[in-house]
Amino acid sequence: MSLQPLWDWFRVLHDTSGIKLTIFYDAFDRARFLNGFLTSVRLMATCLVASVVIGVVGAWIQGSRSRVLRLVTQGYIQFFRNTPPLVQLYFFYFALGSYLKISGGNGIAVPVVTNFTWAAICLSFYAGAFNVEIFRAGIEAVPRETLEAAESLGYSRLKAYVYVILPLAFRISLPALNNNLVNLVKTTTIAYAIAVPEMLYVANQIWSDESNVPEMMNVLMIVYVALVGLLVWVMGRWERALRIPGYTTA
Amino acid sequence: MVWTPDQPLVSLRAVFKSFGAARVLKGVSMEVMKGQVICIIGPSGSGKSTLLRCVNALVPIESGSILVEGQEVNDPKLDKLALRRKVGMVFQQYNLFPHKTALENVMMAPIHVLKRDQREVERQALALIAKVRLQGKEGAHPGELSGGQQQRIAIARSLAMNPDIMLFDEVTAALDPETVKDVLVTIRELAADGMTCMIVTHEMGFAREVANEVYFTDGGLLVEHAPPKEFFASPKDPRTRQFLDQIL
Ligand SMILES: Nc1ncnc2c1ncn2[C@@H]1O[C@H](COP(=O)(O)OP(=O)(O)O)[C@@H](O)[C@H]1O
Ligand SMILES: [Mg+2]
Numbered sequence: 252m253s254l255q256p257l258w259d260w261f262r263v264l265h266d267t268s269g270i271k272l273t274i275f276y277d278a279f280d281r282a283r284f285l286n287g288f289l290t291s292v293r294l295m296a297t298c299l300v301a302s303v304v305i306g307v308v309g310a311w312i313q314g315s316r317s318r319v320l321r322l323v324t325q326g327y328i329q330f331f332r333n334t335p336p337l338v339q340l341y342f343f344y345f346a347l348g349s350y351l352k353i354s355g356g357n358g359i360a361v362p363v364v365t366n367f368t369w370a371a372i373c374l375s376f377y378a379g380a381f382n383v384e385i386f387r388a389g390i391e392a393v394p395r396e397t398l399e400a401a402e403s404l405g406y407s408r409l410k411a412y413v414y415v416i417l418p419l420a421f422r423i424s425l426p427a428l429n430n431n432l433v434n435l436v437k438t439t440t441i442a443y444a445i446a447v448p449e450m451l452y453v454a455n456q457i458w459s460d461e462s463n464v465p466e467m468m469n470v471l472m473i474v475y476v477a478l479v480g481l482l483v484w485v486m487g488r489w490e491r492a493l494r495i496p497g498y499t500t501a
Numbered sequence: 502m503v504w505t506p507d508q509p510l511v512s513l514r515a516v517f518k519s520f521g522a523a524r525v526l527k528g529v530s531m532e533v534m535k536g537q538v539i540c541i542i543g544p545s546g547s548g549k550s551t552l553l554r555c556v557n558a559l560v561p562i563e564s565g566s567i568l569v570e571g572q573e574v575n576d577p578k579l580d581k582l583a584l585r586r587k588v589g590m591v592f593q594q595y596n597l598f599p600h601k602t603a604l605e606n607v608m609m610a611p612i613h614v615l616k617r618d619q620r621e622v623e624r625q626a627l628a629l630i631a632k633v634r635l636q637g638k639e640g641a642h643p644g645e646l647s648g649g650q651q652q653r654i655a656i657a658r659s660l661a662m663n664p665d666i667m668l669f670d671e672v673t674a675a676l677d678p679e680t681v682k683d684v685l686v687t688i689r690e691l692a693a694d695g696m697t698c699m700i701v702t703h704e705m706g707f708a709r710e711v712a713n714e715v716y717f718t719d720g721g722l723l724v725e726h727a728p729p730k731e732f733f734a735s736p737k738d739p740r741t742r743q744f745l746d747q748i749l
Binding site for chain 2: 402419
């Protein structure tokens with residue numbers, strides 16, 4: 252099935268009404284917008300997964316016996332929670348990134364870490380810092396007695412965490428996690444600032460070339476509403492799938 | 502020294518325990534032989550729960566000695582997990598894993614902790630659930646069971662680890678009167694099967710019937726102990742008499 256008739260329809264729309272959606276009828280713009288969209292989705296997916304992993308591991312460390320590890324985690328959380336994400340991104344990219352260069356074949360310094368990777372690292376740690384706190388609150392809401400029951404059955408701390416505490420803490424944490432992940436999805440747009448070719452960045456390129464700022468702004472809004480809506484829907488489904496019959500967390 | 506079944510299965514010598522400034526156990530000594538059922542009674546706050554929790558190392562003690570099958574519990578090098586596999590414990594609030602079904606609750610520890618074969622564990626778990634008379638409830642989550650049913654699943658969960666001794670901490674205290682009986686029946690059958698049990702309880706009739714020896718605790722001390730007939734008929738210590746007068 253060819254989408255050509257659809258693209259043509261947008262060209263006619265432009266010719267008759269002046270609404271200039273080049274991302275549909277211009278093959279070059281279409282390709283760069285699609286790439287931007289896919290880059291955004293890839294960045295979101297990477298950060299969603301990584302930030303949840305950071306949250307789980309961080310919450311585990313927060314309950315560990317090692318004071319040093321706890322302090323390091325606490326420092327990490329405070330740093331990422333109390334500074335603006337855009338400043339963090341600049342810090343990673345310009346401060347750390349400038350040290351991490353190797354000389355390429357022609358003598359020009361080549362960054363070891365790409366813009367995309369810096370954005371992914373920074374945003375994952377940013378959202379991860381909140382996730383640590385969210386999971387820790389969830390873990391603290393699991394009754395001590397439940398952990399004791401597991402211990403009295405011979406569970407080690409790690410096994411009790413994996414099989415008993417985490418599944419319960421996760422359910423308790425889901426609403427707060429939901430909020431933070433929605434926030435993360437929205438915050439991925441700051442990758443724009445270090446020229447990661449994500450959706451906002453390519454939209455900017457397109458409206459500079461085509462002088463269609465209002466159209467592209469509308470497109471961005473609609474696409475972000477759709478992406479956040481999809482995330483909220485998936486999380487809602489997940490929450491329902493994890494619901495325990497007869498169990499209330501009060 | 503190798504432990505043999507003619508020695509006490511559990512033996513406590515001058516066990517002391519404080520929580521901060523609060524001295525909770527002030528030199529407790531007792532011995533429990535294999536197959537013996539002992540009941541511990543005493544006022545609230547007298548250290549009964551703490552005593553049980555010391556036996557499976559949920560609570561570290563300050564001084565004294567606790568031997569379980571000849572193994573010193575008050576030893577920093579103790580393999581706590583190995584100890585707890587031998588010692589089953591049932592709590593006042595059941596403490597089932599709410600996200601798992603009754604059957605899964607019973608099967609989890611043998612699979613996760615003992616790494617036993619899943620099918621074999623399932624067969625044993627189904628048999629245990631039948632033994633506590635809860636056939637048909639295998640797929641129910643704890644939140645869908647009554648207190649008495651949850652408590653019997655909790656007992657089955659402990660038994661699935663094939664422990665050598667069971668600790669019961671006021672396991673009927675949170676139950677509706679009509680479900681208390683079912684749980685007591687289960688424990689009585691267990692005792693009749695020869696399971697070694699340490700039971701903290703307020704059910705005097707039950708203690709009188711099931712115990713080989715009854716202990717009375719007050720203020721962190723074991724005040725006296727005697728076989729149930731003697732204990733209830735002619736308590737020696739005035740504190741015991743006062744407690745029994747209040748409760749009976
Ligand atoms: N983890 C704890 N931290 C501080 N105090 C405790 C703790 N556990 C028990 N206690 C105190 O120890 C005393 C004995 O408690 P417990 O052994 O539960 O008594 P019982 O089971 O006979 O009612 C109580 O005063 C209680 O407040
Ligand atoms: Mg108690």
